[in-house]
Amino acid sequence: MATISKIRAMEILDSRGNPTVRVFVELDDGTYSSASVPSGASTGENEALELRDGDSSRYAGKGVLRAVSNVNEVIAPSLIGLEASGQALIDGRMIEIDGTEDKSKLGANAILGVSMAVARSAAQSAHIPLYQYLGGVGARRLPVPCMNIVNGGQHADNSVDFQEFMAVPIGAPTFREGLRYVAETFHVLKGILKDRRLSTGVGDEGGFAPNFSSNEDAIETIVLAIEKAGYKPGEHIATAMDSAATSFVLDKDGEYDLNRSRAGKMNSDDLVALAGEWIDKYPIVLWEDPLAENDWEGFKRFTARHGKRIEVVGDDIFVTNTRYIARGIKEGTANSALIKLNQIGTVSETIEAVRMCRDSGWRYFLSHRSGETEDAFLADFAVAMDGGHLKTGSASRSERVAKYNRLLEIEEELGKSALYYWK
Incomplete structure (x- = not known):
């Protein structure tokens, strides 16, 4: 060797x-x-x-x-x-x-x-390709691209408290088509924002970052864009959220200040209830970091209330670390963990975090970072880990598109053996 x-x-x-x-x-x-x-x-x-x-x-x-x-x-x-x-x-x-x-x-x-x-x-x-080296000869499942089309929170200077609003092509037959679905929705969204005379500037991950009238206005506008692009919300394209709630928590007792949107202060139970209203109204399939990293009890209540309907993802609370993921599994904190290579610091430890999720029956959500490079390692890693879904930014900014383009290459390499499905 x-x-x-x-x-x-x-x-x-x-x-x-x-x-x-x-x-x-x-x-x-x-x-x-x-x-x-x-x-x-x-x-x-x-x-x-x-x-x-x-x-x-x-x-x-x-x-x-x-x-x-x-x-x-x-x-x-x-x-x-x-x-x-x-x-x-x-x-x-x-x-x-x-x-x-x-x-x-x-x-x-x-x-x-x-x-x-x-x-x-x-x-x-x-x-051999990197995805086969890391995932074995059976690695052939392309991830559903959860495309971040609206940025807020710490990824943008706007009036939106929540960090990411994603379009998720759950009804597409292939990765290539799924990418097309959400890229078209992204461009339609730009037209809607222009018509409303809202900014079409983008945030750190390439999603639009206008000053919406409220957090809910952001998701309503995305649903409109899905429809105007010719797709059925919840059937062809669903939505996903990343609150990144640690960025607006006030204390460890679970008080939150949604000051960007001027929605005021809320506690953990208020956010759990708000999520329930949105899940009833909109085609949400995944919600990441709905509570802050130290609000373990709030996270647990959120999962108990909504975990049978959507994927509840822990990011800051688990940090791709098996120590915290194991606690989450034991306590029922979530039903999925976000997986980021640089949160834990080695390829081997990241694979071990994925294995722990898989063995427990949890899902795992592969992710980029807001400060990215043109390196497409993550694309191969997502296929190798067979997680089924990935977030790596919007249909703009070349460091994000590089990952999508690498996945298109992998799908072409795999040919008819390639798999693509939400669950």
């Missing part, structure tokens, strides 16, 4: 113009590949640490030269000579060298960059 002969890293920019890490890995058989690490804005307090320099003279302190140095001077010497196919061994060695619970010594951005680049190099060396 090919062994690692060289590892190096460099500082690049993500889609928000902030520094991130790119890692290059070379094997002794001449294989050479790279991977770039995404970065989040709406982050959970228990996420693996993204190491920043803190030097105010460079990028307002957001530089990643320390993480780059850790790859080049600490990680690389310890991995040279190891077989690239030993993903778990390689990831485990980096975790051991770091020695912290949150990867704060070396930086999750340094560790993940190496982990992803090693996986890609091993796949190339074996002459």
Whole structure:
């Protein structure tokens, strides 16, 4: 088997113009590949640490030269000579060298960059696609693209409290057609916003970010766009939400301030009730982070009330960490976990989080970050993990479209063996 002969890293920019890490890995058989690490804005307090320099003279302190140095001077010497196919061994060695619970010594951005680049190099060396290398020869299910077409919260400067409103092509026959359904809806939505003289500028993930009259106005407008695009809401295209409620929680007792939309203050039970009204009125199939990361009891009540009707996804509360996912499974906190590679910091640990969800009967929702790069690793990873659905932004911004285009390539490679379905 090919062994690692060289590892190096460099500082690049993500889609928000902030520094991130790119890692290059070379094997002794001449294989050479790279991977770039995404970065989040709406982050959970228990996420693996993204190491920043803190030097105010460079990028307002957001530089990643320390993480780059850790790859080049600490990680690389310890991995040279190891077989690239030993993903778990390689990831485990980096975790051991770091020695912290949150990867704060070396930086999750340094560790993940190496982990992803090693996986890609091993796949190339074996002459198989990355999705088959990570998921086996049976990996053939394309994810339903949950396209974020309206941005709010921390991903936009507008009057919308909730962070993401997504269009979900549950009734499409193939990934290609599903992508077309929601891309067409995205463009129709732009026309509706223009007619209403609302902004068609986009947020961090490419969704439109106008000042709607209310949070509910946003979802009503999306349903209208679905209809005007020629589709039936709930049959061809459903909707999904990400409240990212940690961004507007006031305290750990479960008081929330929806100040952007001027909806006022609410408690956990108010949000549970509001969700019930919306689920009754609109074709919602998934709701992510409806309560804040420390509101475990509120999350549990939300799931007890709505979990049989929709997928209730925990993001900030679980942070792709098996420790928190296990608690959620035990307590009935949700029925699905969001899966983000950089929340936990290695490919192996991310796969273990997926396995825990699958073994418990939970769903798992693969996700990008708001600060992305053109790297399409996530697209292959989504097919490999057979999760069935993915969010990776809107039909604008090339760092988002790169993932969709890679999925189109995979579907074409798979041909008639490709699968696509919501559940």
